Amino acid sequence: MEYFVPRLLGEALRCARDEAAGGRRARFVAGGTDLAVQLAEGACAADILVDLSALPELQGIRIDEEGLRIGAAVTIEELAARTDLPACLVEGARAIGSPQIRSLGTIGGNVCNASPCGDTLAPVIVLGGRFGLVSPEGRREVPAEAFFTGPKATVLREGEILSEVLFGAQVNVAVWLECDPRSGAIRSLRAAAGSVAPTPIRLARAEALLLGRVAGEELERAAAEAAAEEIRPISDVRASAGYRRAVTAALLREALAEALAAARPGRS
Numbered sequence: 001m002e003y004f005v006p007r008l009l010g011e012a013l014r015c016a017r018d019e020a021a022g023g024r025r026a027r028f029v030a031g032g033t034d035l036a037v038q039l040a041e042g043a044c045a046a047d048i049l050v051d052l053s054a055l056p057e058l059q060g061i062r063i064d065e066e067g068l069r070i071g072a073a074v075t076i077e078e079l080a081a082r083t084d085l086p087a088c089l090v091e092g093a094r095a096i097g098s099p100q101i102r103s104l105g106t107i108g109g110n111v112c113n114a115s116p117c118g119d120t121l122a123p124v125i126v127l128g129g130r131f132g133l134v135s136p137e138g139r140r141e142v143p144a145e146a147f148f149t150g151p152k153a154t155v156l157r158e159g160e161i162l163s164e165v166l167f168g169a170q171v172n173v174a175v176w177l178e179c180d181p182r183s184g185a186i187r188s189l190r191a192a193a194g195s196v197a198p199t200p201i202r203l204a205r206a207e208a209l210l211l212g213r214v215a216g217e218e219l220e221r222a223a224a225e226a227a228a229e230e231i232r233p234i235s236d237v238r239a240s241a242g243y244r245r246a247v248t249a250a251l252l253r254e255a256l257a258e259a260l261a262a263a264r265p266g267r268s
C-alpha cells in the first residue's frame with residue numbers, strides 16, 4: 001500500500017480523483033486511529049492512503065464575528081484542552097479514548113468515521129454545526145443534522161474531504177451611533193449585547209471608551225476588550241462563557257465598523 005502526504009488540499013483532491021480514474025482505491029487518513037483498525041481487520045481496503053493531517057486548510061480554531069470554525073485536522077487533544085469553546089463539544093472530546101488516541105485522532109476523523117457512538121457527533125448536532133466539504137467540483141456546506149445517513153455512512157461523496165466544522169455565533173450585538181460631521185468624533189452612542197447576561201445589556205464600558213473620540217483600530221480593539229470583560233455570560237450546552245466573550249468582542253468590532261461607515265460626516 002502506498003502512502004501520500006500532500007502539502008495542499010488541492011493535491012489531496014487531485015490524487016484521490018486520479019487514483020479513482022486509474023481504478024485504484026484511495027482513502028483519506030487523518031490521525032488513523034479508526035482507519036488503521038479497520039484496515040487491520042480487513043473491514044476496508046486501500047491502494048493508497050492520502051494523509052490529510054498536515055494540510056494547512058484543515059488546521060486551526062478561529063472565533064470571529066461569523067462564529068466558530070474548527071479545521072477538520074484539529075486533534076481531539078486540542079479540542080479537549082480549550083476553555084473557550086462550547087462546553088458540550090469540549091466534554092465530548094474529553095470523553096474520547098485515551099491520551100494517545102486524543103493526541104492523534106481528529107474531529108474530522110471522528111465525524112467522517114460516523115460511528116453511532118462518536119463522542120463529538122451529538123454535540124456538533126445540538127450546536128447546529130455545519131460541515132464544509134470540498135471536492136474537485138467545488139465546496140458545499142451540509143448541516144450536521146443532515147450529514148449522517150447510517151452507521152458509518154454519511155453524505156460524503158467519493159473523493160470529497162471534510163475541511164471544517166462551522167458554528168454560528170451564539171451572541172448578538174447592536175450598535176447605534178452618531179458622529180460629529182466635522183471632526184468625525186463619536187458624539188452619541190449606544191451599544192448592547194444579547195445572550196451574554198441574564199438580560200440583554202448595554203455595553204457601558206465600551207460606550208464610555210468610545211464616546212467623544214475618533215474611532216480607530218486601537219480604540220476599537222480596546223472597546224471590544226472592554227465589552228468582553230463587562231459582560232456576564234454563562235457556559236451552557238450551546239456555548240462556553242469564553243466563547244461568548246470572544247464572539248462579543250468580534251461582533252462589537254464588526255458592528256462598530258458598519259455603524260461608523262454609515263455615520264461618516266454628512267450621513268449620520
Ligand SMILES: Cc1cc2nc3c(=O)[nH]c(=O)nc-3n(C[C@H](O)[C@H](O)[C@H](O)COP(=O)(O)OP(=O)(O)OC[C@H]3O[C@@H](n4cnc5c(N)ncnc54)[C@H](O)[C@@H]3O)c2cc1C
Pocket residue numbers: 027028029030031032033034035036037052072073076095096097098101104105106107108109110111112113117118119120160161162163
Ligand atoms: C482504542 C480506541 C479508543 C477509541 N475511543 C473512542 C471514544 O471513546 N470515542 C470516540 O468517539 N471515538 C473513539 N475512538 C475512535 C477514534 O479515535 C475517533 O473516531 C477519532 O476522532 C478518529 O479520528 P482520526 O483522525 O484518527 O480518523 P482516521 O482514522 O484518520 O479516519 C477515520 C475515517 O474518516 C475519514 N476521514 C478522516 N478525516 C477526513 C476528512 N477530513 N475528510 C474526509 N474523510 C476523512 C477516513 O478516511 C476514515 O474513513 C477510539 C479509537 C480507538 C482505536
